[in-house]
Amino acid sequence: MKVLVAVKRVIDYNVKIRVKPDHSDVDLTNVKMAMNPFCEIAVEEAVRLKEKGVATEVVAVTVGPKAAQEQLRTAMALGADRAIHVQTDDKVESLAVAKLLKGVVDEEQPGLVILGKQAIDTDNNQTGQMLAALSGLPQGTFASEVDIQGEKVSVIREIDGGLQTVELSLPAIVTTDLRLNEPRYAKLPDIMKAKKKPLAVKTPEDYGVATASKVSLVKVEAPAERKGGIKVGSVDELVDKLKNEAKVL
Amino acid sequence: MSILVLADHHDGQLAGTTAHVVAAAQEIANAGGGDIDVLVAGEDVAAVAKSAAKLDGVARVRVADHAVYAHQLAEPLGALLVELAGDYSHVLASASTTGKNVMPRLAALKDVSQLSDVIAVESADTFSRPIYAGNAIATVKSDDVLKVLTVRSTGFDAVNGEGSASIEAIDTVVENSQSTFIKEDLAQSDRPELGAAKVVISGGRGMGNGENFKLLDGIADKLGAAIGASRAAVDAGYVPNDMQVGQTGKIVAPDLYIAVGISGAIQHLAGMKDSKVIVAINQDDEAPIFQVADYGLVGDLFQVLPELESKL
Numbered sequence: 311m312k313v314l315v316a317v318k319r320v321i322d323y324n325v326k327i328r329v330k331p332d333h334s335d336v337d338l339t340n341v342k343m344a345m346n347p348f349c350e351i352a353v354e355e356a357v358r359l360k361e362k363g364v365a366t367e368v369v370a371v372t373v374g375p376k377a378a379q380e381q382l383r384t385a386m387a388l389g390a391d392r393a394i395h396v397q398t399d400d401k402v403e404s405l406a407v408a409k410l411l412k413g414v415v416d417e418e419q420p421g422l423v424i425l426g427k428q429a430i431d432t433d434n435n436q437t438g439q440m441l442a443a444l445s446g447l448p449q450g451t452f453a454s455e456v457d458i459q460g461e462k463v464s465v466i467r468e469i470d471g472g473l474q475t476v477e478l479s480l481p482a483i484v485t486t487d488l489r490l491n492e493p494r495y496a497k498l499p500d501i502m503k504a505k506k507k508p509l510a511v512k513t514p515e516d517y518g519v520a521t522a523s524k525v526s527l528v529k530v531e532a533p534a535e536r537k538g539g540i541k542v543g544s545v546d547e548l549v550d551k552l553k554n555e556a557k558v559l
Numbered sequence: 560m561s562i563l564v565l566a567d568h569h570d571g572q573l574a575g576t577t578a579h580v581v582a583a584a585q586e587i588a589n590a591g592g593g594d595i596d597v598l599v600a601g602e603d604v605a606a607v608a609k610s611a612a613k614l615d616g617v618a619r620v621r622v623a624d625h626a627v628y629a630h631q632l633a634e635p636l637g638a639l640l641v642e643l644a645g646d647y648s649h650v651l652a653s654a655s656t657t658g659k660n661v662m663p664r665l666a667a668l669k670d671v672s673q674l675s676d677v678i679a680v681e682s683a684d685t686f687s688r689p690i691y692a693g694n695a696i697a698t699v700k701s702d703d704v705l706k707v708l709t710v711r712s713t714g715f716d717a718v719n720g721e722g723s724a725s726i727e728a729i730d731t732v733v734e735n736s737q738s739t740f741i742k743e744d745l746a747q748s749d750r751p752e753l754g755a756a757k758v759v760i761s762g763g764r765g766m767g768n769g770e771n772f773k774l775l776d777g778i779a780d781k782l783g784a785a786i787g788a789s790r791a792a793v794d795a796g797y798v799p800n801d802m803q804v805g806q807t808g809k810i811v812a813p814d815l816y817i818a819v820g821i822s823g824a825i826q827h828l829a830g831m832k833d834s835k836v837i838v839a840i841n842q843d844d845e846a847p848i849f850q851v852a853d854y855g856l857v858g859d860l861f862q863v864l865p866e867l868e869s870k871l
Contacts, residue, residue: 326825327691336695404663405672430806433690434675439633439663448737449633451660454800464741469656470754470809471569472745472801476632479737488790488807489800525672528685528698536832539853541844545866548838548856556836556853558758558815559782559871 311421311458311480313365315356316411317349317385319378320431333529336431345381348426350388350493351486355456356424357389358491364458365422367391371414373407375399379509386504387496393509394418396517403523404432406514408440413517415445420481422463427452427485438485448478452487560593560683561618563643565652565661566611568601573610575755576653578717583680583710584651585616585718591648591683594618597724598643600636602629608726617724625732630740631657637664638733644669644705648683654709654810662709671703676810678714692806692829712754713812713833746801753802756785758815759831761804764791765820765841765860772798774861775819777868787811787831789821805830820860823848840864 321327322342330337345353359365370385372378373396382393396410415423428435442449450456450465454473457464458480467474468487496504514521542548552559562584567574577597584595597611600623608622621643627635644650644665652658654676666673678696679687685700686708753759760775760782772786779786787804788797804811806829816834821827823839823846831837832851839852840863849855856863 321691323826327694329695336691403672405667405670408667427807431691433692433806434673435659436663436666436673436675439660440667440673442633443637443664443667449660449664451633452656467656468800469743470801472743472799474630474743475741477739477741482737489794523672524702525674526700526702528700530690530695530697533689533693533696533832536837536851536853539837539849539851539855541849541855541857545856545863545870548854549867549870551854552815552836552838556815558836 311365312367312369312418313356313359314369314371314415314418314420314423315352315385315390316423316425316437317353317370317372317381318346318429319343319372319374319381320346320429323347323430329530329532333531335527335530343377345384346426346429348428348486348488351488351490352424352426353385353388353390354491354493355486359458360389369394369418369420371396371411373398373402373410382509383504384496386507387501388494392507395509395511396514397511398514398521400521402521403525404434404436405440406519406521406523407437408444409519410514410517411441412444413519415441422458422481423483425483425485427487438483442483445483448482450476450478450482450484453484454487454489456484456490560591560648561646562587562593562595562649562651563647564595564597565640565650565658566597566599566607567653567655567657568599568604568607571603571606573607574655575717575752576655576712577611578614578720579712579715580651580653580710581614581616582715582718583677584649586680587649587683590680593648596621598623600628600639601631602626612724612726613720613722615718615720615722617722620724620726621729622726623729623731627732627735631661632735632738632740633660633664634738635733635735636661637668639731640665641668642731647705649706649708651708651710654711658709662707666707669705669707671705671707672701673707674699674701675709676711677708678711692825693832694825711810713810746799750779751783751785753785753787753804753809754811757813758782758784759787759811759813760784760817760819761787761789761821762792762797762819763789763821764795766792766797769797774864778864778871781868781871789827818848818852819864821848822846823851
């Protein structure tokens with residue numbers, strides 16, 4: 311079974327972001343970029359499926375600017391066999407990404423597609439579900455366990471209040487939650503080998519997808535700053551402040 | 560122009576979040592006019608429909624009661640929403656795991672974008688939502704014919720429950736051969752729901768082990784608080800992951816949030832920094848949590864917690 315795994319290049323999760331002074335967007339110039347943490351988990355799961363002999367081939371795909379090839383090379387250093395880069399400098403929203411990924415799914419016919427549950431930049435949590443809808447496939451979102459048995463996949467999902475287990479017919483779409491696995495680090499020899507693995511470059515036009523969106527960004531602002539608090543010296547003082555100053559007790 | 564709200568429910572009870580989503584729908588209705596309908600989809604949901612009919616501002620409750628909608632699996636629920644969406648200009652759901660699971664399916668099948676985690680309504684087509692783990696607020700305008708939104712319940716005050724909407728059955732039944740519900744393992748708790756609690760007390764890695772979380776019980780009992788946790792505490796196996804507060808867990812905005820042994824990483828702050836009053840108890844006086852805390856107490860939690868409990 312072929313497994314397709316989608317990855318996204320995003321700002322490194324440790325970076326404290328800045329809003330541009332003109333409020334047009336977040337300032338990403340000279341900021342450290344990395345693979346979205348949920349996508350790392352998706353790659354790891356795909357590679358583990360290959361190591362278990364369930365997956366025969368792991369294909370990594372991304373949509374984005376030329377620099378996003380770094381993240382595809384990372385995915386290949388971690389164990390993906392080859393990569394597909396849908397190259398565009400446009401800002402591509404979830405719906406258009408899902409349409410492009412559907413194009414890749416139609417072409418590659420994978421048995422399973424794994425995505426992260428959300429990207430830490432837009433925090434949308436949409437692409438996997440949209441891809442499932444467009445491809446007419448079932449979805450196992452927020453997965454903390456994935457078990458493939460023949461023509462079906464059993465997915466344990468993290469839901470409000472606990473866990474839910476669903477069984478899906480294959481092919482299916484799975485999105486990863488944080489607890490699905492602990493991603494490995496790429497080793498230097500594997501990073502070198504990844505440079506020689508095949509990477510196909512495509513364009514949105516190849517899939518007949520227009521990337522324009524009907525949603526426009528009006529402005530981006532920093533959230534309201536919390537005003538500086540105080541440190542209290544004792545539990546008594548804390549209880550007193552909460553009762554008499556903050557009036558929350 | 561009318562608005563459809565997907566009701567959140569479990570165990571035959573309407574979830575509190577629905578009243579917050581109806582409040583968001585009312586703001587849209589005020590900006591552009593139109594009725595608010597609530598969709599209750601599930602199996603044996605008559606009681607849920609009755610509760611939904613009482614929410615202020617709701618014109619009509621539409622009930623799809625059938626085994627195929629049990630557990631609100633995304634595939635049949637998405638197909639049902641697509642059937643109904645033609646009557647509406649806006650479809651809203653809470654940004655719960657159910658809403659997040661199904662709404663993007665609806666949006667994609669109607670070829671429109673979806674706006675996630677909306678925290679403010681500017682007008683009938685312009686909304687605000689947090690991005691980058693809540694470190695920026697984006698205002699976005701949608702020119703799509705259908706607006707599909709998930710609503711962050713902490714962004715809107717719940718409507719009251721004194722209305723009397725009509726209840727109508729929907730007999731649309733969709734096929735689903737792709738997904739099957741197997742089981743659910745829900746954490747048992749007598750405490751208030753984390754997302755709706757007025758007071759939340761959370762522990763982090765500083766708690767040391769799961770056993771020590773019991774130190775929070777007495778305080779939570781006295782304050783009627785829900786108990787939360789940081790990701791570090793969950794990953795260390797101290798507590799189950801549905802207790803996690805943060806970008807990847809629950810978003811809370813209680814009147815009082817007490818962070819115990821939590822350093823205050825960006826991802827944790829994303830889940831609680833809209834709380835009205837934040838208290839931090841930590842022995843590291845350099846911990847980032849003190850930058851957002853209204854009241855900080857530097858000290859050993861193993862001494863502070865029993866003392867706090869005795870003085871409440």
